[in-house]
Amino acid sequence: MASEFLLERHFFTNLHASGGAGHERVWIMSRLAIISDIHGNLPALEAVLADIQAQGLEEVYHLGDLVGYNPFPNETVALVADQGIPGITGNYDQAVLALVPDPIGELLNAKITPMGKEIYAWTVRAVTAQTREFLLRQPRERSLAKGKWRLRLTHGSPRHIRDYVRPSWPEAMVADLLGEIDEDILLTGHTHIPVIRPVNGKWLLNPGSVGFPKDGNPLASYLILELADDVRATIRRVPYDIERTIAAIRAQGLPAKAGEDLRVGRR
Numbered sequence: 001m002a003s004e005f006l007l008e009r010h011f012f013t014n015l016h017a018s019g020g021a022g023h024e025r026v027w028i029m030s031r032l033a034i035i036s037d038i039h040g041n042l043p044a045l046e047a048v049l050a051d052i053q054a055q056g057l058e059e060v061y062h063l064g065d066l067v068g069y070n071p072f073p074n075e076t077v078a079l080v081a082d083q084g085i086p087g088i089t090g091n092y093d094q095a096v097l098a099l100v101p102d103p104i105g106e107l108l109n110a111k112i113t114p115m116g117k118e119i120y121a122w123t124v125r126a127v128t129a130q131t132r133e134f135l136l137r138q139p140r141e142r143s144l145a146k147g148k149w150r151l152r153l154t155h156g157s158p159r160h161i162r163d164y165v166r167p168s169w170p171e172a173m174v175a176d177l178l179g180e181i182d183e184d185i186l187l188t189g190h191t192h193i194p195v196i197r198p199v200n201g202k203w204l205l206n207p208g209s210v211g212f213p214k215d216g217n218p219l220a221s222y223l224i225l226e227l228a229d230d231v232r233a234t235i236r237r238v239p240y241d242i243e244r245t246i247a248a249i250r251a252q253g254l255p256a257k258a259g260e261d262l263r264v265g266r267r
């Protein structure tokens, strides 16, 4: 926040110096960190937040799925709350809140595996009233303006919270999706696979997953977004104490395969 304020003041100073005509090149820069799909992996979140700080980024947003899969749902939510990181709700967060008659079928996967069911049931039992309260307060979507750029934050896609915007989508499908929104930049999570795709002057971006990457790279993933005249998007991969997460999976009696999947970065 502080750095953005200074840069904007720099912009106004320039305008003033040039007589306020506003014809000169406008230079406002926002630097944001976008994190998603932390899924109860506290050591991964801690490592990513440390990296964000080391990169000098002060503005962070999350794209939902704070809980599920990993054994630290309450600690993860407490850290996000403590850091004041604004964000949105994810399909797993909604499934844990169980506000619909069939949360698994409607929000997770109708063809869920026995392991998936076991982890979901554990998470529902584990979340505290305080965690539920925080998850309930997360909005479904957000729209932001940063300089001339407008950003839309959704968990799945603007069409549905559980929609997978897959990296394999042909350009025409991405163009159709981006054409349905007013914003210039669409930030989505949910697939756990990072994506940077400029299409027809708009951008589809996915930061990948902090707590359970599924692209075959086990390092925690997040996105740095720099907005000035142009868009610059960078994926960062961050090592974390994976053994601490795996030890907690074991200690909580969660399926050992959940830990093995973290090691290889896929399920």
Ligand SMILES: [Fe+2]
Residues within 6 Å of the ligand: 037, 065, 090, 091, 092, 155, 189, 190, 191
């Ligand atoms: Fe999700």
